[in-house]
Amino acid sequence: MSKEIKKRETGCPIAFGLDTFGDRWSLLVIREIMLRGKRTYSEFLEADEGIATNILIARLKHLEAEGILLKSRDPENRRAFIYALTQKGRDLAPILIEIIIWSGLHDDRPYALRNVLEKINADREGFEAALKAG
Missing domain, CATH: 1.10.10.10 (Winged helix-like DNA-binding domain superfamily/Winged helix DNA-binding domain)
Known part of the structure:
Protein backbone atom coordinates (compact mmCIF):
# COMPACT_ATOMS: atom_id res chain seq x y z
CA MET A 1 0.00 0.00 0.00
CA GLN A 87 -0.72 -4.18 23.98
CA LYS A 88 -3.13 -2.71 21.44
CA GLY A 89 -2.52 -5.78 19.27
CA ARG A 90 -2.87 -8.23 22.15
CA ASP A 91 -6.18 -6.57 23.02
CA LEU A 92 -7.52 -8.10 19.79
CA ALA A 93 -7.46 -11.56 21.44
CA PRO A 94 -11.21 -11.57 22.29
CA ILE A 95 -12.04 -10.62 18.70
CA LEU A 96 -9.99 -13.50 17.30
CA ILE A 97 -11.60 -15.84 19.82
CA GLU A 98 -15.08 -14.74 18.76
CA ILE A 99 -14.22 -15.26 15.09
CA ILE A 100 -12.97 -18.78 15.93
CA ILE A 101 -16.16 -19.58 17.87
CA TRP A 102 -18.38 -18.19 15.10
CA SER A 103 -16.47 -20.17 12.48
CA GLY A 104 -16.74 -23.31 14.58
CA LEU A 105 -20.52 -22.92 14.59
CA HIS A 106 -20.87 -22.23 10.88
CA ASP A 107 -17.94 -23.84 9.05
CA ASP A 108 -19.12 -27.34 8.23
CA ARG A 109 -16.33 -28.15 5.79
CA PRO A 110 -14.79 -31.53 6.63
CA TYR A 111 -11.27 -30.07 6.72
CA ALA A 112 -12.16 -27.15 9.04
CA LEU A 113 -9.61 -26.90 11.83
CA ARG A 114 -11.12 -27.38 15.29
CA ASN A 115 -8.13 -27.75 17.65
CA VAL A 116 -8.10 -24.08 18.75
CA LEU A 117 -11.89 -24.09 19.21
CA GLU A 118 -11.53 -27.11 21.50
CA LYS A 119 -8.93 -25.24 23.60
CA ILE A 120 -11.25 -22.23 23.84
CA ASN A 121 -14.21 -24.40 24.85
CA ALA A 122 -12.09 -26.14 27.50
CA ASP A 123 -10.84 -22.91 29.15
CA ARG A 124 -11.79 -19.69 27.41
CA GLU A 125 -10.57 -17.39 30.19
CA GLY A 126 -7.19 -19.10 30.40
CA PHE A 127 -6.83 -19.22 26.63
CA GLU A 128 -7.63 -15.51 26.29
CA ALA A 129 -5.30 -14.59 29.16
CA ALA A 130 -2.46 -16.51 27.51
CA LEU A 131 -3.04 -14.72 24.19
CA LYS A 132 -3.12 -11.32 25.86
CA ALA A 133 0.05 -12.07 27.81
CA GLY A 134 1.92 -12.77 24.60
Whole structure:
Protein backbone atom coordinates (compact mmCIF):
# COMPACT_ATOMS: atom_id res chain seq x y z
CA MET A 1 0.00 0.00 0.00
CA SER A 2 1.68 3.16 -1.11
CA LYS A 3 -0.88 5.34 0.62
CA GLU A 4 -2.25 5.04 4.11
CA ILE A 5 -5.78 3.72 4.52
CA LYS A 6 -8.07 6.65 5.27
CA LYS A 7 -10.27 6.25 8.32
CA ARG A 8 -13.94 6.70 7.64
CA GLU A 9 -15.24 9.97 9.02
CA THR A 10 -18.51 8.51 10.34
CA GLY A 11 -17.37 7.88 13.90
CA CYS A 12 -18.69 4.31 13.61
CA PRO A 13 -16.68 1.97 15.86
CA ILE A 14 -17.11 -0.94 13.44
CA ALA A 15 -15.76 1.12 10.54
CA PHE A 16 -12.84 2.24 12.73
CA GLY A 17 -12.00 -1.35 13.68
CA LEU A 18 -12.24 -2.57 10.09
CA ASP A 19 -10.00 0.28 8.91
CA THR A 20 -7.47 -0.51 11.62
CA PHE A 21 -7.22 -4.31 11.60
CA GLY A 22 -10.18 -5.75 9.72
CA ASP A 23 -8.99 -6.90 6.34
CA ARG A 24 -8.26 -10.57 5.68
CA TRP A 25 -4.48 -10.30 5.53
CA SER A 26 -4.09 -8.08 8.59
CA LEU A 27 -6.11 -10.50 10.69
CA LEU A 28 -4.11 -13.44 9.36
CA VAL A 29 -0.82 -11.72 10.26
CA ILE A 30 -2.21 -11.09 13.76
CA ARG A 31 -3.29 -14.75 13.93
CA GLU A 32 0.18 -15.95 12.90
CA ILE A 33 1.76 -13.99 15.75
CA MET A 34 -0.89 -14.54 18.39
CA LEU A 35 -1.80 -18.18 17.81
CA ARG A 36 1.21 -19.64 16.03
CA GLY A 37 4.10 -17.67 17.52
CA LYS A 38 5.48 -16.49 14.19
CA ARG A 39 7.62 -13.36 14.31
CA THR A 40 9.47 -12.85 11.04
CA TYR A 41 8.63 -11.85 7.49
CA SER A 42 9.73 -15.25 6.16
CA GLU A 43 7.57 -17.07 8.73
CA PHE A 44 4.53 -15.02 7.68
CA LEU A 45 5.16 -15.98 4.06
CA GLU A 46 4.86 -19.65 5.08
CA ALA A 47 1.20 -19.22 6.15
CA ASP A 48 -1.18 -21.70 4.55
CA GLU A 49 -3.15 -18.93 2.84
CA GLY A 50 -0.17 -17.90 0.68
CA ILE A 51 0.06 -14.14 1.11
CA ALA A 52 1.82 -12.24 -1.69
CA THR A 53 5.03 -10.45 -0.69
CA ASN A 54 3.78 -6.99 -1.64
CA ILE A 55 0.59 -7.45 0.36
CA LEU A 56 2.50 -8.77 3.37
CA ILE A 57 4.86 -5.78 3.33
CA ALA A 58 1.91 -3.39 3.10
CA ARG A 59 0.03 -5.06 5.95
CA LEU A 60 3.08 -5.14 8.23
CA LYS A 61 3.67 -1.43 7.61
CA HIS A 62 0.00 -0.63 8.19
CA LEU A 63 -0.23 -2.64 11.41
CA GLU A 64 2.97 -1.02 12.68
CA ALA A 65 1.66 2.47 11.80
CA GLU A 66 -1.58 1.68 13.66
CA GLY A 67 0.36 0.67 16.78
CA ILE A 68 -0.72 -2.97 16.60
CA LEU A 69 2.74 -4.33 15.76
CA LEU A 70 6.17 -3.40 16.99
CA LYS A 71 9.06 -3.97 14.60
CA SER A 72 12.59 -4.46 15.92
CA ARG A 73 15.92 -5.73 14.63
CA ASP A 74 16.53 -9.44 15.02
CA PRO A 75 19.47 -9.67 17.46
CA GLU A 76 20.64 -12.89 15.77
CA ASN A 77 20.44 -11.48 12.22
CA ARG A 78 20.86 -7.70 12.14
CA ARG A 79 19.55 -7.57 8.55
CA ALA A 80 16.19 -9.05 9.57
CA PHE A 81 13.31 -7.79 11.69
CA ILE A 82 11.12 -9.34 14.35
CA TYR A 83 7.47 -8.38 14.73
CA ALA A 84 5.58 -8.51 18.01
CA LEU A 85 2.11 -7.47 19.07
CA THR A 86 1.82 -4.34 21.17
CA GLN A 87 -0.72 -4.18 23.98
CA LYS A 88 -3.13 -2.71 21.44
CA GLY A 89 -2.52 -5.78 19.27
CA ARG A 90 -2.87 -8.23 22.15
CA ASP A 91 -6.18 -6.57 23.02
CA LEU A 92 -7.52 -8.10 19.79
CA ALA A 93 -7.46 -11.56 21.44
CA PRO A 94 -11.21 -11.57 22.29
CA ILE A 95 -12.04 -10.62 18.70
CA LEU A 96 -9.99 -13.50 17.30
CA ILE A 97 -11.60 -15.84 19.82
CA GLU A 98 -15.08 -14.74 18.76
CA ILE A 99 -14.22 -15.26 15.09
CA ILE A 100 -12.97 -18.78 15.93
CA ILE A 101 -16.16 -19.58 17.87
CA TRP A 102 -18.38 -18.19 15.10
CA SER A 103 -16.47 -20.17 12.48
CA GLY A 104 -16.74 -23.31 14.58
CA LEU A 105 -20.52 -22.92 14.59
CA HIS A 106 -20.87 -22.23 10.88
CA ASP A 107 -17.94 -23.84 9.05
CA ASP A 108 -19.12 -27.34 8.23
CA ARG A 109 -16.33 -28.15 5.79
CA PRO A 110 -14.79 -31.53 6.63
CA TYR A 111 -11.27 -30.07 6.72
CA ALA A 112 -12.16 -27.15 9.04
CA LEU A 113 -9.61 -26.90 11.83
CA ARG A 114 -11.12 -27.38 15.29
CA ASN A 115 -8.13 -27.75 17.65
CA VAL A 116 -8.10 -24.08 18.75
CA LEU A 117 -11.89 -24.09 19.21
CA GLU A 118 -11.53 -27.11 21.50
CA LYS A 119 -8.93 -25.24 23.60
CA ILE A 120 -11.25 -22.23 23.84
CA ASN A 121 -14.21 -24.40 24.85
CA ALA A 122 -12.09 -26.14 27.50
CA ASP A 123 -10.84 -22.91 29.15
CA ARG A 124 -11.79 -19.69 27.41
CA GLU A 125 -10.57 -17.39 30.19
CA GLY A 126 -7.19 -19.10 30.40
CA PHE A 127 -6.83 -19.22 26.63
CA GLU A 128 -7.63 -15.51 26.29
CA ALA A 129 -5.30 -14.59 29.16
CA ALA A 130 -2.46 -16.51 27.51
CA LEU A 131 -3.04 -14.72 24.19
CA LYS A 132 -3.12 -11.32 25.86
CA ALA A 133 0.05 -12.07 27.81
CA GLY A 134 1.92 -12.77 24.60
